[in-house]
Amino acid sequence: DTEVTQTPKHLVMGMTNKKSLKCEQHMGHRAMYWYKQKAKKPPELMFVYSYEKLSINESVPSRFSPECPNSSLLNLHLHALQPEDSALYLCASSPQVVLPTNYYEQYFGPGTRLTVT
Amino acid sequence: QKEVEQNSGPLSVPEGAIASLNCTYSDRVSQSFFWYRQYSGKSPELIMSIYSNGDKEDGRFTAQLNKASQYVSLLIRDSQPSDSATYLCAVGDYNQGGKLIFGQGTELSVKP
Numbered sequence: 047d048t049e050v051t052q053t054p055k056h057l058v059m060g061m062t063n064k065k066s067l068k069c070e071q072h073m074g075h076r077a078m079y080w081y082k083q084k085a086k087k088p089p090e091l092m093f094v095y096s097y098e099k100l101s102i103n104e105s106v107p108s109r110f111s112p113e114c115p116n117s118s119l120l121n122l123h124l125h126a127l128q129p130e131d132s133a134l135y136l137c138a139s140s141p142q143v144v145l146p147t148n149y150y151e152q153y154f155g156p157g158t159r160l161t162v163t
Numbered sequence: 164q165k166e167v168e169q170n171s172g173p174l175s176v177p178e179g180a181i182a183s184l185n186c187t188y189s190d191r192v193s194q195s196f197f198w199y200r201q202y203s204g205k206s207p208e209l210i211m212s213i214y215s216n217g218d219k220e221d222g223r224f225t226a227q228l229n230k231a232s233q234y235v236s237l238l239i240r241d242s243q244p245s246d247s248a249t250y251l252c253a254v255g256d257y258n259q260g261g262k263l264i265f266g267q268g269t270e271l272s273v274k275p
Contacts, residue, residue, distance in 0.1 A: 094260060094261065136206055140261060150195050150263070151209060152263060156206050
């Protein structure tokens with residue numbers, strides 16, 4: 047089973063709202079990722095959590111705040127977003143265990159389509 | 164700046180033909196290579212991973228890796244209209260905490 051779930055599927059929010067995106071995996075993966083994807087572009091990495099600790103922040107604006115409550119859950123808190131933040135937000139996970147074959151294979155969730163008005 | 168390059172396409176092939184998708188990468192120390200398929204409006208789906216030189220086959224898909232030439236390819240045999248999607252090449256580096264560098268993607272169209 048390589049399922050990553052994300053809620054909500056769609057989100058419309060105003061620039062003054064606060065909302066959160068949620069991601070969950072039950073594959074025992076120890077790394078989780080947030081990506082942002084604009085139309086006709088590849089996914090753009092935002093954050094990486096490895097063993098529940100933030101290991102990579104790709105200089106993301108502070109209006110995006112990640113949280114990893116436990117090894118299965120990943121949240122992305124949104125506040126004071128701009129219309130240009132409208133995009134598909136993808137969560138992914140990877141095993142991150144000491145095996146040469148699938149160490150960094152990343153499995154994506156279905157995404158949250160975010161529209162900022 | 165580490166780069167992964169793909170032809171953006173669109174690549175159009177007739178149903179039943181072999182589709183060949185190519186990718187080059189700039190970082191010689193890259194160790195892991197992936198192909199993702201992304202249908203319009205959906206998320207990327209991992210279809211192949213390859214770690215050593217040579218060919219790796221899975222059903223109608225074959226991934227080929229040549230580290231000396233810094234080249235990775237994906238062949239799709241007996242292409243079907245359902246294979247029409249954007250194919251993303253991704254390259255990983257263990258020294259970068261598992262970060263993947265994505266190419267821009269190649270749009271494949273399989274015509275009935």
